[in-house]
Amino acid sequence: xxxxxxxxxxxxxxxxxxxxxxxxxxxxxxxxxxxxxxxxxxxxxxxxxxxxxxxxxxxxxxxxxxxxxxxxxxxxxxxxxxxxxxxxxxxxxxxxxxxxxxxxxxxxxxxxxxxxxxxxxxxxxxxxxxxxxxxxxxxxxxxxxxxxxxxxxxxxxxxxxxxxxxxxxxxxxxxxxxxxxxxxxxxxxxxxxxxxxxxxxxxxxxxxxxxxxxxxxxxxxxxxxxxxxxxxxxxxxxxxxxxxxxxxxxx
Numbered sequence: 001x002x003x004x005x006x007x008x009x010x011x012x013x014x015x016x017x018x019x020x021x022x023x024x025x026x027x028x029x030x031x032x033x034x035x036x037x038x039x040x041x042x043x044x045x046x047x048x049x050x051x052x053x054x055x056x057x058x059x060x061x062x063x064x065x066x067x068x069x070x071x072x073x074x075x076x077x078x079x080x081x082x083x084x085x086x087x088x089x090x091x092x093x094x095x096x097x098x099x100x101x102x103x104x105x106x107x108x109x110x111x112x113x114x115x116x117x118x119x120x121x122x123x124x125x126x127x128x129x130x131x132x133x134x135x136x137x138x139x140x141x142x143x144x145x146x147x148x149x150x151x152x153x154x155x156x157x158x159x160x161x162x163x164x165x166x167x168x169x170x171x172x173x174x175x176x177x178x179x180x181x182x183x184x185x186x187x188x189x190x191x192x193x194x195x196x197x198x199x200x201x202x203x204x205x206x207x208x209x210x211x212x213x214x215x216x217x218x219x220x221x222x223x224x225x226x227x228x229x230x231x232x233x234x235x236x237x238x239x240x241x242x243x244x245x246x247x248x249x250x251x
Contacts, residue, residue: 003248004214005045005221006235007199008228010035012051012081015065017229030229032065037072039228042235044075045250048169048223050101050128051081063095070096078126078169084112086119093120101169103128104142107149107156110163117164126199127165129153131186132173138186145173154189161194168194169223171201177226179205182213191218199223207233207241214247 010017010032017032036047049069051062066079079092080101089100100120106113106127116125130141131153138153157168170190172183182203191198197220200213204224213219227233242249 002220003045003250004219004242005199006043006210006238006242006249007046007048007221007223008035008039008044008235009048009050009201009223009225010069011225012049012062012065015062033068033072035229036069039235040073040075043239043251044235045221046076046078047073048078048101049080049097051079063091066092066097067095080126080128086115089116089120089124093124099124099126099167101126101128103130104147106160107140107142107151110159113160113163113165117166122164122166122196125165126167126169127157127160128169128171129157130171130173133183133186141173145176153186154193157190157194161196165196167197167199169199169201171223172203175203176201178203179227181205181209182217182219182222184212184217187213187217187219191220197221207238210238210242211245211247214242 012032016028017030017035018028039047070077076098078099078101079097083089083100083102084105092100130145131138132141140149140151140153140156142149170187175183180203182200187200199221200217200219201223204227210222213222239249239251
């Protein structure tokens, strides 16, 4: 059985790490270079960097900041925000990213997924899905959660797998920042429908939530931000706990 992964996420705005609730009310969470280095030392399995306003502000991800963070890492590093082309990806990979995460640009032009998979390999392409339940179904949101679409998340995820995405970063906007637990039922449904890894994101608040998303939710990895940034659950402590719950984890 493959080991489950614990992934801290650096949401970046104006060069600083920030964290909000349900994608709004952002507050400062520290220096991304320092945080990245600390997480690598603590035993994080990967690190995700999301430049959360790059798409809205119509600019490219902060490649210089990516480079600074990458210098301190010995774990896989995924970078997202404002990526629209093969050239954008080349710049980030040349500055130390191992994988890239796309959302808005892929929805607007799905062929981008095919192009990136063909040029860089599926293992490099993480498809981020920001999704919100509206009472009837889960729908895809764009531009850092600002723009609703009529695209059903389940259908979209099946399409991106066919197009060559190598991993799904599934964020429930309903759960984001609430610390009430991940979207277990949604994650289970997606995990059982695809044959690529699913990273669950949004809602981590206590150690039991990680056990739940790995067992009931069938997630391959769990991503969290504020509980790590503000020292509420240290990564080594979380991993020891999961090991005791018989979850396959790298210590």
